[in-house]
Amino acid sequence: MADHPEQLPPVLAFGQQLRKGLERVRGSGRGTAVVLGCEHCHEELLDGGMPIELNVTSALIHDGSQQHGAMILNTALDRVIRMRTMLRPSRSALLTDGGTRHLNSKRFAAETRHPVVVVSAEREEITLFLGDDEYELRTYEELIRRTGWYLSALRELDSDLTERSSELARVRAGLEAHLTELGREADVFRFQRTAIMESLAKRRLSLAVADVRAIDLRPLSVVHGDTGHPSTAIVDREDYVRDLRDLVVNGPWGVSVLRGTRGIGKTRIADETLEKLRNDGVRVARHRADATNRLDVATFIDYVEGGPDPSRDSGRSSLVRLETALGRIVAPVVVMIDSADHLLDPRTNHLMDPQLDEALEMIADTSEHLLTVLLVTQADPVSPSGGTWSAPGRQITVDQLSQEHFRDYLRTLEPAGRWDLDRLTAENWAALHKRWQGNPRLGELAHAVVVVADSRFDPVTLADHLSRFKASNVLTELMHLLVESVTTSQRAVLRALAAFGTAVPSSLVVNLVESATAAEVEEALSTLARHRIIYRVAGDHYSLPEEDAVLVLRHKDQPPASTMYLRAAMLLKSQFVAVPRNVHELRAHFAALEARLLADAPSSAYEVVESINGVVREWNAEHLLLDSRERLRAALDDHHLRKANLNALGIIHLSAQRYQEASDCLREAQGMALEANDGLSVAKIYNNLGTLEWECHDMTMALTYYEMGREGAEECQSLSTQLEALEGIASCHRRLGRYDLALHAAEKITDIRERPGFPETDGSPMFLSNTVSAALRLARWHSELGNSERAGHFLNMAETDARRHPLGLLRAATLDGRAEVQLYLDDPESAKVSANMAIDLALDQRDPVVLAQARTTLCFVYLTMGQPSAARREIGLVWPSQRRHQALMVLALRALTAHLTGDTREARTQFEALRDESAGRVKHNGDDFAAWLLLGYALCGLNFTAPDDISAALVAFQAGLRPDIPALPGFLGRLRYMIEQLGHPEALKPALDML
Secondary structure, eight states: OBSOOSSOOGGGSTTSHHHHHHHHHHHHTOOEEEESSOSSSOGGGEEOOEEEEEEOOHHHHHHHTTSSSEEEEOTTSSEEEEEEEEEOOTTSOOOOSTTHHHHHHHHHHHHHOOOEEEEETTTTEEEEEETTEEEEEOOHHHHHHHHHHHHHHHHHOOSOOTTOHHHHHHHHHHHHHHHHHHGGGGHHHHHHHHHHHHHHHTTTOOOOOOOOOOOOOOOOOOOTTOOOOOOOOOOSOHHHHHHHHHHHHHSOOSEEEEEOOTTSSHHHHHHHHHHHHHHTTOEEEEEEOOSSSOOOHHHHHHHHHTSOOTTOOSSOOOHHHHHHHHHHOOSOEEEEEETGGGGBOTTTOBBSOHHHHHHHHHHHHOOSOOEEEEEEESSOOBOTTOOGGGSTTSEEEOOOOOHHHHHHHHHHHOTTSTTOGGGOOHHHHHHHHHHTTTOHHHHHHHHIIIIISOOSOOHHHHHHHHTTSOGGGHHHHHHHHHHHHSOHHHHHHHHHHHHHOSOEEHHHHHHHOOSSOHHHHHHHHHHHHHTTSSEEETTTEEEOOHHHHHHHHTOTTOOOSHHHHHHHHHHHGGGOOSSOOSGGGGHHHHHHHHHHHHTTOHHHHHHHHHHHHHHHTTTTOGGGGHHHHHHHTTTOOOHHHHHHHHHHHHHHHHHTTOHHHHHHHHHHHHHHHHHTTOHHHHHHHHHHHHHHHHHTTOHHHHHHHHHHHHHHHHHHTOHHHHHHHHHHHHHHHHHTTOHHHHHHHHHHHHGGGGSTTTTTSTTGGGGHHHHHHHHHHHHHHHHHHTOHHHHHHHHHHHHHHHHHSTTOTTHHHHHHHHHHHHHHTTOHHHHHHHHHHHHHHHHHHTOHHHHHHHHHHHHHHHHHTTOHHHHHHHHHTOOOOSOTTOOHHHHHHHHHHHHHTTOHHHHHHHHHHHHHHHHHHHHHOTTOHHHHHHHHHHHHHHTTTSTTOOHHHHHHHHHHSOTTSOOOHHHHHHHHHHHHTTSOTTTTHHHHHHO
């Protein structure tokens, strides 16, 4: 098989409808054959088939693969003119064994000279037959990888090409063929090719350049506040660099981990690898996490996209934006998160940010992208939700340097020979290697003790001295010796940088150090940075590694650090960004907060917490303050501050589904609010406790707390708190099957529309989202009850209020609501239009909640239209939200669509998940009628291979159909339809009759 054709038919390039359809067929595990440009000729070689006249679309090609025979395209290659056609080449009789489709297509192409493209179901390959030749159409990922290889080969061609013209021609031909097949997806590579060819042209090579697009390929710059290590030689790390590069370049793409102890050289290995990748045209972004330089989802997606989103004026973001960004990546991208330990809970190694956890899971669970997230860390990261992104298999562990290579590394630290290493014996080298554990960072500090500090040690005596200490205490002793032996000004600089806790300009260090002149401070900074004791970054900024900073300030015979911390916090205010747009611009804020905490000034620290909270609350990133609030929990003496901090801490734990921790915080805050007779705080905490019990599926307790919150809000005349309680009350009643009470509570929310001047006066515009949400709930619940007229009334109400919103942010939700009502009214065509409009708008507005709802609706639309593959695609795009334990219908639809598309294993997995989740809910609350009914559905699904025993399912259905539950023709009709789709109508008839 030849590598690539000289001229690929343009319709087979990526981005074209025919190629999209062929790739869909490849991905579905089916096979098909398509003849290109055979209209009225060679009729004698075409047997049977169905004449049609339809435009070529990916859906048509995919649907055609479900039928026998080939599809025939017209000469313009834009329409399918015949389907289900058998190819009968005259050169040989048909065979009946395996490979018939390929053999006949090959013979047909050779005889007629019409190209034929074939998808093999067995090998998942696409083959193009052109005349007597055949070519493999590679996967997108393989094309990207091979194109990168050709670009690398092109770069390596030097200026002396007199004897390498044939090689240049071969490389260029291969590159051009791959660019042609990638089609519009290859613009980024065309730009690189052009840049390389222009460079060669400057060396007097006459080469053609074409199809240039001005795309900025400069790698994303190192992050603000990055405290990266200075460049040093990498010794004995070539294998790690090669393995890491192979992991990143060849995929499968997703989340990878580079792990090793502190100072072992992980960052240098990663930097060396990423530099090589940059040279190969890979876009690289690098983030170094620490106590002050945090990471949130918005910033992470900035890295994926290649820079900050110019349309976003704050840190707000969502996984909708990530989903869009993944689909736009056309060449490999690497996002490196250095020192990722700072993102983990030190007690459990769980990733502390639930949104980032979900983002990494999306990346790990999606195969059609070219993104690698590289976590450089000392600890094994764990997904708090049990996600697959942290599973072993994509991890490289860095070991210590061997004795020989450790010696080579130490020689690089002092080329002038002040180490006096040449006189060391083999025994001395063995002792050095053992005491310094083959660790490059320990070698750097040991070098500083011997060469920089005015100490009594040489390498041999230092190794002997360190032999008295446990290996775990060697770092502490080295820092002790260093601080003890450096000059007075150098020691003061080390303490100042430790107090700042983040990279700061030299001017701030000068202001904090009172015991030395500005010149002495500048000299100390220069010396310490030159010998890698501190790091110089971002021009004139300096920092001390976090672990070293702690040891510096613990050094004996030093004055108390509290005063220095407070002065550092005050000086850091000059670095504050007035209106932070991302986490980088909060770095100085977090450093000032940490300094106040270390100075044991909790009230002052709480002020900084609240100033940061005012920013991150808008980004839905309050979890960034989790550690700080935990440290303040017992430290705050002020009763009011402590109560407010506990309530905020409880909400953070609740959002991460740490229910016990949330309960402890909220109940403690509740007791303090009751004791202080703070009615409004009590009402808000009751609502929070109601939400906690809701998520734990205890509807009785949730309802009790929401009612108490409503009563307290009424007494305090807080309308927003009252509406929050009413929303919870309505949802609880509906979960318990009490539709009359649920409707009554929701209608109380819509009643605020009757307030004079709504929504223009009295602050009422802020309540538009409440009225729209309540009206949509009422429309859905009336649809479930079969009250189409009332459903339409409340849908119109929601749409009216949504139009009043100045930013139009509620329109997507109302479109989804209309789609669902239309579906209940048995109008799937209209529902499809509305749901697609809702999805488009939710994508544009980056609204993950509405997007998930609309895709769930559209999934059911496709099911009713007899398109299970399309339905499965839509429900597969519904990513689990932070509220992972509520999506019973999503689980049910994932199970059903897998079953209908023949994926038995996945169907069983999803039915089991639905069974377990439903059973857990009814265990907590036996009145949860919907959970009982979906438990019955799961049991029916698990028995579709042996449907003669559905007794357990009937018990579950009976429990859900309590006598006090009203008639639910809409809800039960949908459930009946889902059961019918399982097949085996006779065996499942008892269940259908019961419903």
